[in-house]
Amino acid sequence: MTRRYAEVIGDPIAHSKSPIIHEFWLAALGMEADYRTCRVTPDTLAAYFAERIADPAWSGCNITIPHKIAALNHVADPGGVRTSIGAANTVARNEKGDIFATNTDPGGFYAPIAGLELEGAPVVVIGAGGAARAIMFALSRLGVGPVTVLNRNVLKGAALLAAFGLKGNALPLGSPIPPAALLVNASALGMKGHPPLDIDLSALPDDAVVYDIVYAPLETALLAAARARALDTVDGLEMLIGQAALAFEILFGVEPPRDRDDELRARLK
Numbered sequence: 289m290t291r292r293y294a295e296v297i298g299d300p301i302a303h304s305k306s307p308i309i310h311e312f313w314l315a316a317l318g319m320e321a322d323y324r325t326c327r328v329t330p331d332t333l334a335a336y337f338a339e340r341i342a343d344p345a346w347s348g349c350n351i352t353i354p355h356k357i358a359a360l361n362h363v364a365d366p367g368g369v370r371t372s373i374g375a376a377n378t379v380a381r382n383e384k385g386d387i388f389a390t391n392t393d394p395g396g397f398y399a400p401i402a403g404l405e406l407e408g409a410p411v412v413v414i415g416a417g418g419a420a421r422a423i424m425f426a427l428s429r430l431g432v433g434p435v436t437v438l439n440r441n442v443l444k445g446a447a448l449l450a451a452f453g454l455k456g457n458a459l460p461l462g463s464p465i466p467p468a469a470l471l472v473n474a475s476a477l478g479m480k481g482h483p484p485l486d487i488d489l490s491a492l493p494d495d496a497v498v499y500d501i502v503y504a505p506l507e508t509a510l511l512a513a514a515r516a517r518a519l520d521t522v523d524g525l526e527m528l529i530g531q532a533a534l535a536f537e538i539l540f541g542v543e544p545p546r547d548r549d550d551e552l553r554a555r556l557k
């Protein structure tokens with residue numbers, strides 16, 4: 289029988305760290321399966337799904353830019369991802385062999401902050417793109433207090449608050465940030481090739497947590513500024529590994545060995 293495989297699709301895709309993560313876990317578990325990279329352009333997305341769905345060796349795929357929304361047009365959506373989060377990052381087969389879409393980004397975002405008491409707490413989110421959408425969904429489920437969204441395009445921030453029924457304000461990037469229990473950078477600022485996120489953290493209380501989902505570079509100016517203030521921090525690899533772990537279980541049917549995260553993180557830096 290042909291060896292089972294899953295893959296990550298997107299355009300561009302060469303930079304994706306997903307193959308490093310999934311191949312690490314497959315090898316650690318001694319599994320006879322592969323995790324590949326596949327460049328899929330928007331005009332080949334429909335053909336991609338038609339071909340792969342007919343291939344019994346294909347377990348499914350992770351989805352990155354620009355297909356997270358469009359993928360929902362090609363698969364069933366029994367969990368209601370289209371109306372809840374509005375984007376998918378994983379497509380897989382269920383026990384009956386039916387193809388379905390889901391999104392492990394909210395769970396991956398939540399895992400590192402699961403110990404925080406955020407119900408009713410004020411939160412700041414910077415960014416209003418695809419990643420912010422998954423994060424706002426998670427925040428809405430956690431019952432957080434007012435959410436202040438800072439984004440270059442203010443309307444996108446306001447639309448996200450409305451989409452997830454969150455109370456709060458949408459402000460332009462550069463506005464002073466209010467006190468908050470959690471500040472999340474979900475924008476591309478600070479990422480390689482983008483300007484750094486220049487933000488004054490002085491309004492944050494001493495027990496605030498600063499979470500930067502950017503993982504390239506891992507040590508961002510935002511995290512350095514938070515550490516300089518002795519605030520607790522969460523870096524982008526935590527969410528990246530967290531969402532991948534949930535996807536691995538869906539794609540390969542077993543939990544990944546999270547006790548080897550230190551070794552995995554060293555490979556991803």
Ligand code: NAP
Nearest residue numbers: 415416417418419420440441474475476479501524527528
């Ligand atoms: P996206 O949908 O393209 O959104 C990009 C966001 O960054 C938007 O809010 C955009 O503002 C803002 N932005 C981009 N360039 C900017 C600039 N020059 N000045 C001001 N704002 C700018 O991308 P995404 O998928 O949400 O990803 C955002 C970041 O999160 C990326 O660095 C990505 O690598 C990271 N990420 C990490 C994980 C993880 O697991 N750790 C998962 C997903 C994404 P406008 O809305 O005004 O354009």
